[in-house]
Amino acid sequence: MLKGKKIILGICGGIAAYKSVELLRLLTKSGADVHVIMTRAAREFVAPLTFQTLSMNPVHTDLFNLISEQEIGHISLADRADLFVVAPATANIIGKVAAGIADDMLTTTIMATKAPVLFAPAMNVNMYTNPLYQENEQKLRRLGYLFEAPVSGTLACGWEGEGKLASPEAIFESAISALTEKKLAGRTIMVTAGPTREEIDPVRYISNHSSGKMGYALACEARRRGARVLLISGPTALPAPGGVSVVNVTSAIEMQSEVMARAAECDVVIKAAAVADYRPLARSGTKIKKKGESSVIELVKNPDILAGLGSLETRPFLVGFAAETDALAENAAKKLKEKNLDMIVANDVTQADAGFNVDTNRARFFFRDGSGSESGLMSKNQLAGVILDHVAAHLESR
Ligand code: PMT
Numbered sequence: 001m002l003k004g005k006k007i008i009l010g011i012c013g014g015i016a017a018y019k020s021v022e023l024l025r026l027l028t029k030s031g032a033d034v035h036v037i038m039t040r041a042a043r044e045f046v047a048p049l050t051f052q053t054l055s056m057n058p059v060h061t062d063l064f065n066l067i068s069e070q071e072i073g074h075i076s077l078a079d080r081a082d083l084f085v086v087a088p089a090t091a092n093i094i095g096k097v098a099a100g101i102a103d104d105m106l107t108t109t110i111m112a113t114k115a116p117v118l119f120a121p122a123m124n125v126n127m128y129t130n131p132l133y134q135e136n137e138q139k140l141r142r143l144g145y146l147f148e149a150p151v152s153g154t155l156a157c158g159w160e161g162e163g164k165l166a167s168p169e170a171i172f173e174s175a176i177s178a179l180t181e182k183k184l185a186g187r188t189i190m191v192t193a194g195p196t197r198e199e200i201d202p203v204r205y206i207s208n209h210s211s212g213k214m215g216y217a218l219a220c221e222a223r224r225r226g227a228r229v230l231l232i233s234g235p236t237a238l239p240a241p242g243g244v245s246v247v248n249v250t251s252a253i254e255m256q257s258e259v260m261a262r263a264a265e266c267d268v269v270i271k272a273a274a275v276a277d278y279r280p281l282a283r284s285g286t287k288i289k290k291k292g293e294s295s296v297i298e299l300v301k302n303p304d305i306l307a308g309l310g311s312l313e314t315r316p317f318l319v320g321f322a323a324e325t326d327a328l329a330e331n332a333a334k335k336l337k338e339k340n341l342d343m344i345v346a347n348d349v350t351q352a353d354a355g356f357n358v359d360t361n362r363a364r365f366f367f368r369d370g371s372g373s374e375s376g377l378m379s380k381n382q383l384a385g386v387i388l389d390h391v392a393a394h395l396e397s398r
Contacts, residue, residue: 001030001031001176001381001382002027002030002031002032002175002176002179003030003031003032004031004033005031005032005033005082005083005179006032006033006035006080006081006082006083007027007032007033007034007035007081007082007083007084007085007175008034008035008036008037008077008078008081008083008084008085008109008113008115009023009024009027009034009035009036009037009051009055009085009086009087010036010037010038010039010084010085010086010087010089010093010106010109010110011036011037011038011039011042011046011051011086011087011088012039012041012042012086012088012089012090012092012093012106013039013040013041013042013043013044013045013090014041014042014045014088014090014122014123014156014165015045015156016087016088016122016156016164016165017042017045017046017088018045018046019087019088019165019167019168020046020051020087020088020168021046021050021051021054022168023085023087023168023171023172024036024051024054024055025054025168026168026169026172027085027172027175028054028055028056030172030176033057034055034057035055035057035060035077035081036048036051036052036055036057036059036060037059037060037061037077037105037106037109038051038059038060038061038106039093039104039105039106040061040104041090043061048061060077060105060109061105062105063104063105063108075112077109078109078110078112078113078114078115079112079113079114081113081115082115082179083115083116083118083175083178083179084109084110084113084115084116084117084118085117085118085120085171085175086106086110086117086118086119086120087118087119087120087122087148087165087171088120088121088122088165089119089120089121089122090121090122090123091121091123091127091128091130091133091136093106093107093119094119094121094133094136094137094140095132095133095136097110097111097117097140097145098135098136098137098139098140099136116144116146116178116179117145117146118145118146118147118148118171118174118175118178119137119140119145119146119147119148120147120148120150120165120166120171120174121137121147121149121150121163121165122150122163122164122165123150123163124155124157124159124163125155125159125160125161125162125163126159127163128150128161128162128163129161129162146174146178148166148170148171148174149162149166150162150163150164150165150166151164151165151166151167152164170242173220173224173241173242176224177223177224177243180224180225180226181225182225182226183225183226183388183392184222184225184226184227184388184391184392185225185226185227186226187226187227187228187267187268187395188227188228188229188230188265188266188267188268189222189227189228189229189230189266189267189268189269189270189391190229190230190231190232190259190262190263190266190268190269190270190316191215191218191219191222191229191230191231191232191269191270191272192215192231192232192233192234192255192259192269192270192271192272192273192275192305193210193212193214193215193216193218193219193231193232193233193234193236193272193273194210194211194212194215194233194234194235194236194273194274195207195208195209195210195212195234195235195236195273195274195276196234196249196250196251196252196254196255196273196274196275196276196302197234197235197250197251197276198251198252198276198278198279198280198302199250199251199280199283200280200283200284200288200297201283201284201285201286201287201288202284202285202286202287203287204287204288206276206278206279206280206299207235207276208274208276208356209274209356209357210234210236210273210274210356210357211236211237211238211356211357212233212234212236212237212238213238213357213358213359213380214272214321214361214380214383214384215231215233215270215272215273216231216233216236216238216241217379217380217381217383217384218270218272218384218387218388219231219241219244220241220244220381220384221381221384221385221388222270222384222388223241223243223244225388225392227268228245229243229244229245230244230245230247230262230266231244231245231246231247232247232249232255232258232259232262232273233246233247233248233249233273234249234250234255234273234274235248235250251276251279252275252276252279252302252303252305253279253302253303255273255275255305256302256303256305256308259305259309260305260308260309263309263312263315263316264314266316267316267317267395268316268317268318268319268391268395269309269316269317269318269319270319270387270391271305271306271309271318271319271320271321272321272345274323274356275302275305276302277301277302278299278300278301278302279299279300279302280297280298280299280300281297281298281299281300282298304339306318306320306339306341307338307339307340309339310339310340310341311340315340317342317343317391317394317395317398318339318340318341318342318343319341319342319343319344319345319387319391320335320336320339320341320343320344320345321344321345321346321347322335322344322345322346322347323347323349323355323356324346324347324348324349325348325349325350328346328348328364329346329364329366331346332344332346332364332366333366336366336368341368342367342368342394343365343366343367343368343390343391343394344365344366345363345364345365345387346363346364346365346366347361347362347363347364348362353377354377359379359380360377360378360379360380361375361377361378361379361380361383362374362375362376362377362378362383363375363383363387365387365390367390367394
């Protein structure tokens, strides 16, 4: 995801510095070339060797270093960066940058860079709420600096409140977002994800193997690209993605009502959810007792949510999915036409590395004008990007 990106990770002196080790691991794992700058105080908390080993690059600590200053270290580092992340960022560094002070390796490099700078503050709650700090943060925000806000919790100093460094995952997500072109800014995109559950009685239900991974990947990627994202999610084990409005539903009927209530505010709807086609005619209020050698549950058809969207007089750009086990192209083309879609993403769910409950997928795309294309095998995150590239291109040409 961050392949080819050069990221400077600035680390200030605070107990949360140990969490930057995990952040560094996330950044390098996703392909970024990370260069670490540590303040003198940061080195009191974690040894530079830890960051050097994990980043596989020398750690910068001194402004006047005999080796790196052969090429004016802070300037060349600042020039080459695609993104600057400062985590943890102390009240001191925020104050210095806001005041235009550049008196060490970290502050001079921040001052010299043209790359976006993302601060992840961590400090005592009283320092965080101090009007001096808040004024500095607001000033930097106005100037275009980015912030991943701290969270509430028990702080290292024993106080309770805001000031705890955001999780490495949240900072990582903000870093990706900062590096993503905002091609969907101003658009509202609804994504449905996961399975639906159709209850038989208080302890049993009919469902399918959808994990929600495909839909959640689409929601995250759409948000990174600047869209306002509504995620209508069936039951999944996935954490709610940051910056996305999540509505949790259980059954197809609930999903239908939440989707239709919001359709008018959307530019695009992407239906990655695996909606149960049928539900039990009647849900028993008590656990059905075991009796006899066989049992029959009468099912009735669920509403087709996507077809309902397709029949709206003014409808959003509609992207359906087709989960197929055979005759993929024929079935997908039929669904595209019958549900009046703009695009359908067909996946062969018999393959071990595609479809339900895996991290990868491969898809064939069919469009309203009869054209088509396909993706190779890729991660669901990458496939989400490819789908949204198609969506953005179609929106632009509309
Ligand atoms: O969640 P994962 O584990 O990551 O798996 C991803 C996935 C396999 C669920 C996903 O890639 C996928 O294929 N989703 C669509 C599953 C499906 O229900 O396909 P379908 O061919 O039965 O339905 C066609 C389309 O109509 C889908 O967009 C579906 O959301 C929609 N539909 C179906 C039935 C119904 N009653 N209402 C609907 O809106």
